[in-house]
Amino acid sequence: MSHLVSFKSTFDERRVLVESLLEKYLPAVAMEPRMLHEAMRYSVLAGGKRLRPILALSTYEHCGGRTSSSDLPIHRAMAALEMVHTYSLIHDDLPCMDDDDLRRGMPTCHKKFGEATAVLAGDALHVVAFQLMAQTGMVQVVEELAEAVGTFGMIGGQVADVEAEGKNISEREIVYIHKRKTGALIRCSVRIGALLAVSSGQSFARLSQYGEKIGLAFQIIDDILDVEGDPTLLGKNAGSDSRKQKATYPGVVGMEQARADANRLIDEAIALVDDGSGNMLSWVARFIGQRES
Amino acid sequence: MSHLVSFKSTFDERRVLVESLLEKYLPAVAMEPRMLHEAMRYSVLAGGKRLRPILALSTYEHCGGRTSSSDLPIHRAMAALEMVHTYSLIHDDLPCMDDDDLRRGMPTCHKKFGEATAVLAGDALHVVAFQLMAQTGMVQVVEELAEAVGTFGMIGGQVADVEAEGKNISEREIVYIHKRKTGALIRCSVRIGALLAVSSGQSFARLSQYGEKIGLAFQIIDDILDVEGDPTLLGKNAGSDSRKQKATYPGVVGMEQARADANRLIDEAIALVDDGSGNMLSWVARFIGQRES
Numbered sequence: 212m213s214h215l216v217s218f219k220s221t222f223d224e225r226r227v228l229v230e231s232l233l234e235k236y237l238p239a240v241a242m243e244p245r246m247l248h249e250a251m252r253y254s255v256l257a258g259g260k261r262l263r264p265i266l267a268l269s270t271y272e273h274c275g276g277r278t279s280s281s282d283l284p285i286h287r288a289m290a291a292l293e294m295v296h297t298y299s300l301i302h303d304d305l306p307c308m309d310d311d312d313l314r315r316g317m318p319t320c321h322k323k324f325g326e327a328t329a330v331l332a333g334d335a336l337h338v339v340a341f342q343l344m345a346q347t348g349m350v351q352v353v354e355e356l357a358e359a360v361g362t363f364g365m366i367g368g369q370v371a372d373v374e375a376e377g378k379n380i381s382e383r384e385i386v387y388i389h390k391r392k393t394g395a396l397i398r399c400s401v402r403i404g405a406l407l408a409v410s411s412g413q414s415f416a417r418l419s420q421y422g423e424k425i426g427l428a429f430q431i432i433d434d435i436l437d438v439e440g441d442p443t444l445l446g447k448n449a450g451s452d453s454r455k456q457k458a459t460y461p462g463v464v465g466m467e468q469a470r471a472d473a474n475r476l477i478d479e480a481i482a483l484v485d486d487g488s489g490n491m492l493s494w495v496a497r498f499i500g501q502r503e504s
Numbered sequence: 505m506s507h508l509v510s511f512k513s514t515f516d517e518r519r520v521l522v523e524s525l526l527e528k529y530l531p532a533v534a535m536e537p538r539m540l541h542e543a544m545r546y547s548v549l550a551g552g553k554r555l556r557p558i559l560a561l562s563t564y565e566h567c568g569g570r571t572s573s574s575d576l577p578i579h580r581a582m583a584a585l586e587m588v589h590t591y592s593l594i595h596d597d598l599p600c601m602d603d604d605d606l607r608r609g610m611p612t613c614h615k616k617f618g619e620a621t622a623v624l625a626g627d628a629l630h631v632v633a634f635q636l637m638a639q640t641g642m643v644q645v646v647e648e649l650a651e652a653v654g655t656f657g658m659i660g661g662q663v664a665d666v667e668a669e670g671k672n673i674s675e676r677e678i679v680y681i682h683k684r685k686t687g688a689l690i691r692c693s694v695r696i697g698a699l700l701a702v703s704s705g706q707s708f709a710r711l712s713q714y715g716e717k718i719g720l721a722f723q724i725i726d727d728i729l730d731v732e733g734d735p736t737l738l739g740k741n742a743g744s745d746s747r748k749q750k751a752t753y754p755g756v757v758g759m760e761q762a763r764a765d766a767n768r769l770i771d772e773a774i775a776l777v778d779d780g781s782g783n784m785l786s787w788v789a790r791f792i793g794q795r796e797s
Contacts (some may be wrong), residue, residue, distance in 0.1 A: 342650035357635035
């Protein structure tokens with residue numbers, strides 16, 4: 212039990228670290244273009260679990276990466292992962308896409324700053340993310356990010372998601388969507404953490420599988436929370452998937468199997484990284500399985 | 505004269521090369537998500553001068569880079585530069601931005617495929633551009649691109665451009681806008697060509713200045729053509745800057761000085777790269793100075 216408490220406090224400490232890294236690597240509002248920088252900071256610093264950077268760091272340490280200095284490649288990669296996640300949320304929320312007014316309990320970027328600024332703030336975060344990845348000095352992590360967010364990853368999942376609205380789709384298809392829309396960037400966070408620690412080939416493959424499993428589980432649970440979650444905890448209106456006739460995992464396989472599949476994926480992920488003595492990566496997987504927001 | 509004819513035919517050959525590189529490095533329509541890949545290809549393969557990739561290649565050869573093989577880092581960089589240029593056009597044309605219906609004589613991406621697909625097609629081209637730059641294996645060119653297109657480069661210029669609409673601005677301000685909105689990516693094309701040829705420090709600085717000068721001249725001439733150009737050659741409606749109360753260079757300094765400044769910048773650029781015997785880079789600078797579309 213004290214074990215679990217200590218992982219929880221490590222997780223919370225890392226959220227604080229992530230906030231400070233984002234603060235550090237986002238362009239300052241004092242510099243032009245001010246309103247754009249303000250919009251970027253507004254969306255990135257609006258909170259969130261910071262799951263992707265924490266996964267990257269936890270994998271990095273799991274693989275023996277050093278954390279002695281205060282400006283390491285892993286730090287830039289962590290900030291980049293959160294920025295690219297935020298860019299995707301800003302563009303997804305646009306009126307021509309999901310048309311959402313609320314995100315983390317606050318007006319979405321285009322509601323606050325207008326559509327033109329929201330498009331550009333997303334584009335700019337996208338650039339800063341690649342810039343920070345390049346600054347790790349490791350061209351391979353830039354490629355990892357590009358693969359994860361491109362048309363065979365996150366963007367491809369987003370397109371398939373939009374195309375599936377109002378349609379009857381199969382379990383194979385919903386897994387296809389979820390693995391790309393959300394899973395690819397989560398898996399990529401794990402892989403980049405391992406790459407920056409110069410992980411060996413075998414453990415890299417295992418970690419990559421771990422990342423894939425928790426990534427899919429994350430989005431299945433997102434769908435479950437959209438039906439059953441507490442809007443106060445979620446910071447957004449529940450039931451929005453159903454209103455938009457979104458393809459969801461419980462919609463395809465039923466709520467009971469959705470829960471069972473998520474639990475199974477989490478268990479399998481943990482078995483890949485934990486010998487039973489407990490570690491940060493298994494704690495994060497469990498955290499994803501039990502999250503309420 | 506035969507000299508000039510030969511540079512012109514080199515330029516035209518390189519346009520053909522660029523088309524084949526774009527065809528090669530764009531994702532195939534046969535692969536999912538098909539409609540997105542179709543939208544990406546529609547906008548990228550709609551034609552254009554292909555100035556940025558040709559500048560990169562011409563600088564690369566100017567610096568002694570080898571072109572013996574058919575899949576070189578410079579080829580990937582060339583395709584990336586054109587893709588990032590196209591992504592910026594797609595997003596600029598959106599209803600919430602410049603709201604343009606026509607581009608290169610054809611319906612703009614959102615007119616043809618809808619806004620959601622246009623946003624995502626732009627995002628996806630942005631990703632492929634960084635992916636191709638990473639595939640050069642040289643992390644420095646990824647950083648060059650990120651700097652050129654970020655909030656202190658292209659996106660910053662776009663924001664300043666939107667903010668200047670309908671306002672009286674100074675010559676200093678219009679130079680600020682043009683250097684960023686258009687100039688930064690043109691300068692970056694030159695710099696990346698030099699970097700990939702492993703150029704020496706001194707010539708790199710000169711080439712970088714060359715890139716900066718032709719980049720600014722390019723956008724000044726764009727403004728002049730918007731007033732005086734032939735819509736048939738331009739492939740878009742002329743006079744759109746004035747209708748949108750855009751800040752333009754001739755609007756700030758007058759048409760006569762605009763022409764003189766563009767000519768001076770072109771002459772200065774040529775002096776930086778040509779000893780008087782003529783070469784491809786001075787031809788391209790002259791081409792920019794004399795273009796009608």
